[in-house]
Amino acid sequence: MVVLLDSLNRHMLGAYAPVLGHPPEFDTPNLDRFAARAVRFDRHHTGSLPCMPARHDILVGAIDFLWRPWGSVEIWEDAVTYDLRRAGITSMLVSDHPHLFETGGENYHTDFGAWRYLRGHESDPWRTAADPSWIGAPALPAREGWVTHAYDESRTWFRSEDDFPGAATMAEATRWLAEESASADRFLLFVDEFDPHEPFDVPEPWASRYDPDWDGHRVIWPPYAVDAVASGVIDERTAAHVRANYGAKLTFIDHQFGRLLDELDRQDRWDDTAVIVCTDHGHYLGEHDIFGKPATPVRAVLGHIPLMVAWPGRPAGVVDSLTTTVDVHATICDVFGVTPAHRTHGRSLRPLLEPSDHLDGNGRDDPVARAGATQRDWALTGVWGQGVAVTDGRHRYLRAPREGNRPLSMWSNRWSTMPIPAFPELRLPRPDRRAALDFMPGSDVPVIRQPFDVGDPVPFWAAGGHQAGQDMLFDLDEDPDEQRDLVGTGASDTAAEGDMVELLREALVGIDAPAEQFTRLGLG
Numbered sequence: 001m002v003v004l005l006d007s008l009n010r011h012m013l014g015a016y017a018p019v020l021g022h023p024p025e026f027d028t029p030n031l032d033r034f035a036a037r038a039v040r041f042d043r044h045h046t047g048s049l050p051c052m053p054a055r056h057d058i059l060v061g062a063i064d065f066l067w068r069p070w071g072s073v074e075i076w077e078d079a080v081t082y083d084l085r086r087a088g089i090t091s092m093l094v095s096d097h098p099h100l101f102e103t104g105g106e107n108y109h110t111d112f113g114a115w116r117y118l119r120g121h122e123s124d125p126w127r128t129a130a131d132p133s134w135i136g137a138p139a140l141p142a143r144e145g146w147v148t149h150a151y152d153e154s155r156t157w158f159r160s161e162d163d164f165p166g167a168a169t170m171a172e173a174t175r176w177l178a179e180e181s182a183s184a185d186r187f188l189l190f191v192d193e194f195d196p197h198e199p200f201d202v203p204e205p206w207a208s209r210y211d212p213d214w215d216g217h218r219v220i221w222p223p224y225a226v227d228a229v230a231s232g233v234i235d236e237r238t239a240a241h242v243r244a245n246y247g248a249k250l251t252f253i254d255h256q257f258g259r260l261l262d263e264l265d266r267q268d269r270w271d272d273t274a275v276i277v278c279t280d281h282g283h284y285l286g287e288h289d290i291f292g293k294p295a296t297p298v299r300a301v302l303g304h305i306p307l308m309v310a311w312p313g314r315p316a317g318v319v320d321s322l323t324t325t326v327d328v329h330a331t332i333c334d335v336f337g338v339t340p341a342h343r344t345h346g347r348s349l350r351p352l353l354e355p356s357d358h359l360d361g362n363g364r365d366d367p368v369a370r371a372g373a374t375q376r377d378w379a380l381t382g383v384w385g386q387g388v389a390v391t392d393g394r395h396r397y398l399r400a401p402r403e404g405n406r407p408l409s410m411w412s413n414r415w416s417t418m419p420i421p422a423f424p425e426l427r428l429p430r431p432d433r434r435a436a437l438d439f440m441p442g443s444d445v446p447v448i449r450q451p452f453d454v455g456d457p458v459p460f461w462a463a464g465g466h467q468a469g470q471d472m473l474f475d476l477d478e479d480p481d482e483q484r485d486l487v488g489t490g491a492s493d494t495a496a497e498g499d500m501v502e503l504l505r506e507a508l509v510g511i512d513a514p515a516e517q518f519t520r521l522g523l524g
Contacts, residue, residue: 001189001275006197008279010306026247030258037310040318043393044307045379046281047325050293052105054280061329061344066513067411069384069461070418072107076445081111083338090184094173095192096165098124104416116172120154121165121194131156138203145221147422151199161203166195170256174263195253200245202252211244224292243285275310297398298389300482303381311353319352322393324379343442378507385462390504397500398472402522408452409516428459441512473497
């Protein structure tokens, strides 16, 4: 079973307090309860960003962001559920994630044995008008966001806490586990829960839990801004309120997640069911004076993410090995004994999870002593058209594009990008006469390769963000909050930077990254 909680901040979870060295900011009793029986991965990093690219990494197993900005399953590859279906394994998707059902994300669900979409979250066009009565609606008065969202209409139709999409999703996942899972010899239940992603909107008593003194309409939509307070996009009091509202949403969905844990307890499934709790990325809530997920270098807040796995027969513990998002896909394949036909980039976590003699008294794994253990030298993180980060587990190096951020190209046969209903004119530039057919690494299926050169209009992902001259290097062991950039600070750090540049080049070569990525990053 996989439970993906969107925009889940590692540094706000009680489970990670021991490694972070400070108490949790918000209450997550059920995630803590899960962590008490799970293996906590301390060096887990996202791969492709944001939402749909991360799901591509998990469900397809191939790093996405070096080839395209946002898209669905391409014709040269399959989601893992295709292979599970062929193997006769039951799969079920329960989700309130609207991007799964929009252009550019619309076919990830199709190979699940069944799927249930719980309506009304964020951009889901569930209602065309607000309920004119609002009678009985628990939604509190809220300010409009920086763009128009369908949720502003949907929220007026909720009549109880259980109608909020996150609660409805967890209730449906729990129902499926209680009523239908027993009919399957083996199953994958995939719960793609959009909370605690914005809007940070919950009913009372959750809403006032961390900011009881707020007076006026609630701010449930965070701005997407760099230097947010310094530039006046948001004032300090409102910034604290937005952060508190994220905390309220986090505690709310933690409470709903408890329903799923209760059902696993009731069925006593822990001895025969592996449960993975993961996320796609974090969310800036004022760290580095950034809010949302704007075009900016992917710092640890966004890229160093939680992963916890409850594994039958394995006591709770800690894994220090470097892991990344595509490894979740490889683990699912390994557990069910299926092999994708397309090229993938993940390494199964199973060798790190099986019961072993190579554990210390705290359940911490010794990956060197464990035969066949997952060993990664690097993990890549990025958003298409922006900078690229690489980590070896200790250092994170963020490499900016060189001047001009060109050349770029997009590879896709499903030409789409994330739709923004408030800006229908904001579309991806279409392929033109410069486009050519090429081949993805490991594939004989032709793919459209559209170049973008200096002066060309480009998909909005590549505009702004990580600029030339903004290379950064951080020591995560000494500086987990990334407050001290080591680039250019001394001879030893210069040597470390050189090592990370070579590691980045090695990683890009290792996955046959497009040639233009080396050029735009100044790697030759």
